Amino acid sequence: MNVNNVIRPPKRFSTSYLSQLNIQAYGSDNLYPQRMSDLIQNSPTGGTCLERYQTFIEGNGLSDTEFSEYVCNRKDETIDDIFSLIAQDIATYNGFALHVNYNLACEICELQHIPFENCRLEEEDDAGSVTYINVHPDWEGNKTRKGRRINVDRSNVKKYHTFNPIPSVVIDQIESCGGIEHYSGQVLWVSMNGKFKYPKPVYDKVVTNLSTDEGLDNVKYRNVRNGFMLSGLFVHKKSVQYEFDENGNAIEKDTQYDLSDSLDAFQGDNNACSIMEIVVNSSDDKPEFINVEGTNYDDKFKVTESSTTERIYSAFGQEPWYCIRIGKLGFSGDVLSEAYEYYNSYVSKQRRTISRALKRIFDHWFEVANPSDNYEIEPLVYISNKSAESSPINNTKA
Structure with missing residues (x-):
């Protein structure tokens, strides 16, 4: 094709x-x-x-x-x-x-x-x-x-x-x-x-991956904030209450309970591990406690989240940091130093463009603002505890 x-x-x-x-x-x-x-x-x-x-x-x-x-x-x-x-x-x-x-x-x-x-x-x-x-x-x-x-x-x-x-x-x-x-x-x-x-x-x-990443974050938020995280259900027989009519006759009071009115009381992290009370009319049913386990939607998107994150890191040329993030390269000073060196070379084109733009302007400035004619940008350098201890500043005697 x-x-x-x-x-x-x-x-x-x-x-x-x-x-x-x-x-x-x-x-x-x-x-x-x-x-x-x-x-x-x-x-x-x-x-x-x-x-x-x-x-x-x-x-x-x-x-x-x-x-x-x-x-x-x-x-x-x-x-x-x-x-x-x-x-x-x-x-x-x-x-x-x-x-x-x-x-x-x-x-x-x-x-x-x-x-x-x-x-x-x-x-x-x-x-x-x-x-x-x-x-x-x-x-x-x-x-x-x-x-x-x-x-x-x-x-x-x-x-x-x-x-x-x-x-x-x-x-x-x-x-x-x-x-x-x-x-x-x-x-x-x-x-x-x-x-x-x-x-x-x-x-x-990676615009689609960026949008997916936002959506995954919303799923995590709603999973915790709006999830149905009950500890269990307590089911027992309905208690009978009576009231009296105008003639003094006892009649059973209507205590019908609409479960939908209180569902929000069992949603979210603040109401996690709550116990929902369920009332039944049958006299044959004995009280019992039923364990309930909600659905964890985080597990359903693990593969999507992993591939989305990897592609976003790749778009920025930050593969070394992604490998460090997932534990593929470890977290040693040498690894980070090499990552810094790699990424400094990755952004060299952008730095060069900025330097050239500043030079174009200050070559026509009304006074000598930059006698050295140096418009270079100093790269970032990873400083570990070991290198900091051996620096001239730290070794200076009082």
Whole structure:
């Protein structure tokens, strides 16, 4: 069987044109990054892998600590603050966006981070280039300011020129805007999937497993919180109660009990090991206690949970941690050290992309902010108790 005969797989996401905003839609509803963020955050396994992925991308921060402490905008944010936000975006969305402002000398004088999920690409021009990056604070249209909803329309979408630090280009943009006071700067928009292509995060390939992982967690929750966990049933003869009518005649009182009215009193962990009382009418039945064992649904999904977890770890390239988790590799310092070394090489491409982006900006900065010209990111290193004891700091004599 060749590729023409197999069932055609659906596209991961589609890119269409939204004429009312003159932008390329990011997914069928223009909310692909928001959907993916919600999906990964609701998956316990996926969220854990994402946090580790982001931690290793960020590493120990920029190697040049003086440069990392440099204040780069009017909000008093440092390069290290911006760098941390970049690492979060590239881990979650596989891309990031940085806004820069220029002075009258056409030099970059300010750097700010823009949440990647807030950015949308303008439609390509005749030359196949994207001229503007469109930014809205909430493409879902739920955010409010001063009690009023920020609608997704042209009046609330801000356009920024794409990054191009050539002085002649910057001057033309400033003049077309009516002066430097009206100029909104440029945006360096970076995608790991290619120039001006909407990126897919690394976990896009396991969206069904992430959703399954969330469902398995819900099953566990409901199994404990809503499960029918009786200790047993106590069955005995119904007691007869009498009441009197208006003539003074004794009549049997109706004490019919509806079991369905109290079933919730025997559900969940707070009511576990309760005893349900069952009353019977037959005088021949003697009191007895019946053991009851509820159904444990956790056991029914063990294989599903194992395969789902493995695939999520694999999507993030975290097989060593999965093997440690299931006890396949043990938990020694050497194993963890090798896992750190492996994953540092796994995220090297993301780190290199961040370093290059920072260099592109600070090569056109209005002053020498980074004399060393070092934009490398220091990788994480596993520190065991043994290595900590042998470090120069711990061996220093008082």
